Amino acid sequence: MKYGMVIDQQLCVGCGGCTLACKAENNTPGDINWCDKITRTTGKFPDVQFEYVSTMCNHCDNAPCVKACPTQAMHKDENGLTVHDPKKCIGCKACIINCPYGVIHFNWEKPHEAWRDSEALVDGGTSAPLDLLAMVGGEGSPHANPERAATYPVMRSAGTVEKCNFCDHRLKVGLEPACVEACPSRARIVGDFDDPESEVNRLIATHGGKGLREELGTKPRVIYIRNYSPERHA
Amino acid sequence: MHIQARDFMTPAWAVIGLGLVLGGSVGIYEMFFGHLFATNSALVWTLPLVVYVFLALASTGVSLILAFGLITKNPVLEAETRPLLIIAIGLLMGAFTALATELGSLLNMIWIILSPNPSSPIWWMGTLYSIELALLAIKLVMNLQGRHGVLDRPLAIATLVVAIAAAFTIGAVFGMVVGRPDYYGTFLSLVTLTAAVVSGAAAITLLRDQDALGMLTAKVLRAGAAFLVLVVAIRLVLEAGPLAEGTLGWARLWMLIPFVAVALFIDWSPRVFAGVALLGALGLHYGFIITGQLVSLGPAANWFGAVQTYQPNLPEFLILVLGIAVAAALIKLGQQVLTSEPEAAE
Numbered sequence: 093m094k095y096g097m098v099i100d101q102q103l104c105v106g107c108g109g110c111t112l113a114c115k116a117e118n119n120t121p122g123d124i125n126w127c128d129k130i131t132r133t134t135g136k137f138p139d140v141q142f143e144y145v146s147t148m149c150n151h152c153d154n155a156p157c158v159k160a161c162p163t164q165a166m167h168k169d170e171n172g173l174t175v176h177d178p179k180k181c182i183g184c185k186a187c188i189i190n191c192p193y194g195v196i197h198f199n200w201e202k203p204h205e206a207w208r209d210s211e212a213l214v215d216g217g218t219s220a221p222l223d224l225l226a227m228v229g230g231e232g233s234p235h236a237n238p239e240r241a242a243t244y245p246v247m248r249s250a251g252t253v254e255k256c257n258f259c260d261h262r263l264k265v266g267l268e269p270a271c272v273e274a275c276p277s278r279a280r281i282v283g284d285f286d287d288p289e290s291e292v293n294r295l296i297a298t299h300g301g302k303g304l305r306e307e308l309g310t311k312p313r314v315i316y317i318r319n320y321s322p323e324r325h326a
Numbered sequence: 327m328h329i330q331a332r333d334f335m336t337p338a339w340a341v342i343g344l345g346l347v348l349g350g351s352v353g354i355y356e357m358f359f360g361h362l363f364a365t366n367s368a369l370v371w372t373l374p375l376v377v378y379v380f381l382a383l384a385s386t387g388v389s390l391i392l393a394f395g396l397i398t399k400n401p402v403l404e405a406e407t408r409p410l411l412i413i414a415i416g417l418l419m420g421a422f423t424a425l426a427t428e429l430g431s432l433l434n435m436i437w438i439i440l441s442p443n444p445s446s447p448i449w450w451m452g453t454l455y456s457i458e459l460a461l462l463a464i465k466l467v468m469n470l471q472g473r474h475g476v477l478d479r480p481l482a483i484a485t486l487v488v489a490i491a492a493a494f495t496i497g498a499v500f501g502m503v504v505g506r507p508d509y510y511g512t513f514l515s516l517v518t519l520t521a522a523v524v525s526g527a528a529a530i531t532l533l534r535d536q537d538a539l540g541m542l543t544a545k546v547l548r549a550g551a552a553f554l555v556l557v558v559a560i561r562l563v564l565e566a567g568p569l570a571e572g573t574l575g576w577a578r579l580w581m582l583i584p585f586v587a588v589a590l591f592i593d594w595s596p597r598v599f600a601g602v603a604l605l606g607a608l609g610l611h612y613g614f615i616i617t618g619q620l621v622s623l624g625p626a627a628n629w630f631g632a633v634q635t636y637q638p639n640l641p642e643f644l645i646l647v648l649g650i651a652v653a654a655a656l657i658k659l660g661q662q663v664l665t666s667e668p669e670a671a672e
């Protein structure tokens with residue numbers, strides 16, 4: 093089993109639903125998105141083109157972050173996913189420097205600290221974040237998803253990195269990653285690259301496809317198929 | 327030597343103490359309480375890491391010169407074994423201090439030993455510098471005990487080999503980054519090895535007496551600076567031509583100035599030009615380490631702009647002060663306690 097993903101650029105509408113679903117599922121801090129976007133604007137008015145590329149960890153077969161990590165905190169799991177063990181992370185940031193995709197993030201401060209604030213924004217009018225947290229419960233944040241804890245800490249520590257792990261806690265129980273499930277146009281398909289009959293392999297066989305910055309030899313496992321073309325919808 | 331409290335009541339110790347307090351407070355705050363450095367998700371190695379590279383390479387240079395002298399039985403360097411060991415250890419500890427403020431989770435450091443990754447240049451860098459420190463410490467203890475014998479030469483050879491490998495590996499930490507064209511390639515290992523020799527010779531020239539040793543290291547400094555001029559000039563040409571695509575280019579014309587000045591005028595005032603060489607080396611490391619990260623990769627361009635700018639902030643400058651203060655404190659303490667020349671490092 094080797095998990096990978098296909099993103100169909102013809103179907104992606106750039107809604108950002110994947111980014112938000114990921115954020116909610118994985119309790120990422122405000123300034124960290126495991127799933128994010130690359131935007132490119134090219135050409136000259138009136139001949140302007142805008143491209144939206146949904147992106148996250150590419151779970152490269154030849155992952156530079158895994159090679160660079162001095163403690164094997166960043167490593168490959170049995171399903172080919174690039175995963176992170178925060179217990180072993182010394183916060184050297186070599187993985188961030190070596191990732192050519194800019195999708196590994198560092199927790200400079202303890203995440204979700206704003207929820208530890210005991211002062212209400214409007215005195216007597218709103219709850220203090222800490223009171224709300226006490227009322228709602230949740231580890232460190234009222235939005236915390238306890239299911240995340242199955243494979244990765246819900247609350248990450250300051251001084252360590254974090255990144256997408258294809259929602260490995262969901263894959264383990266037969267669910268799709270949150271970004272795949274949330275995508276309104278089914279532009280994201282996750283599957284087994286080792287299985288020639290899988291939908292991901294069938295799509296790549298039909299449309300071809302390319303990973304990001306493949307020329308670097310990283311062998312990414314997120315493959316983009318079809319460039320967006322308005323004519324196809326006509 | 328009998329040490330008394332008044333040995334520390336000197337202007338030099340007052341300056342060092344101030345540096346330790348100011349820099350130490352920032353370092354402790356950064357390590358355990360909060361974040362003060364001018365970093366973000368896409369610009370993660372800033373001035374504190376530059377300070378580590380600068381001091382570690384200076385220490386490596388001192389070790390290289392000393393080991394070479396011991397292997398070739400150079401009487402001038404042999405006579406300076408103890409002070410040079412103290413300088414090399416002091417600079418390396420200053421480097422480690424700066425690095426400690428930069429690492430996120432010091433408590434997890436044990437995993438470097440328990441879960442080693444030999445494909446990681448950082449793992450090799452950590453391992454080589456740990457070995458280097460151990461070798462320097464062993465030699466210092468042997469020197470203090472007046473023990474000389476069959477181990478001297480193998481130890482000196484080991485120190486030389488480890489020092490060369492360590493300087494190369496620092497370059498490889500950047501040079502093996504495939505996704506950042508300003509880092510990628512073996513060129514930076516050439517830069518770090520040459521810079522190590524230059525800054526090591528400069529540190530010795532600055533800190534030791536201007537007698538025969540001063541003349542010797544000034545010669546090394548002149549040759550090293552001339553070679554560094556060549557290296558930076560080659561890089562300037564490469565960045566204007568074949569390397570231009572995808573690189574911002576870290577080599578700048580101003581980087582040549584200090585090393586040209588050292589190569590031409592060191593005889594005028596070896597200590598002043600040794601200082602110039604050290605500043606030049608610091609600027610060189612700063613140039614390539616920061617420039618290599620300025621192009622935002624992937625989604626970072628939406629957050630921070632396609633190309634970032636960076637200015638060190640006050641806490642980061644204070645880590646520079648801390649690294650130098652720790653090195654200075656250990657060197658001075660070593661000279662006061664372990665040698666009979668308390669004024670040498672004034």
Ligand code: SF4
Pocket residue numbers: 160161162163164165166176180181182183184185186187188252253
């Ligand atoms: S920051 Fe952590 S995961 Fe990344 S390379 Fe360093 S130790 Fe490994």
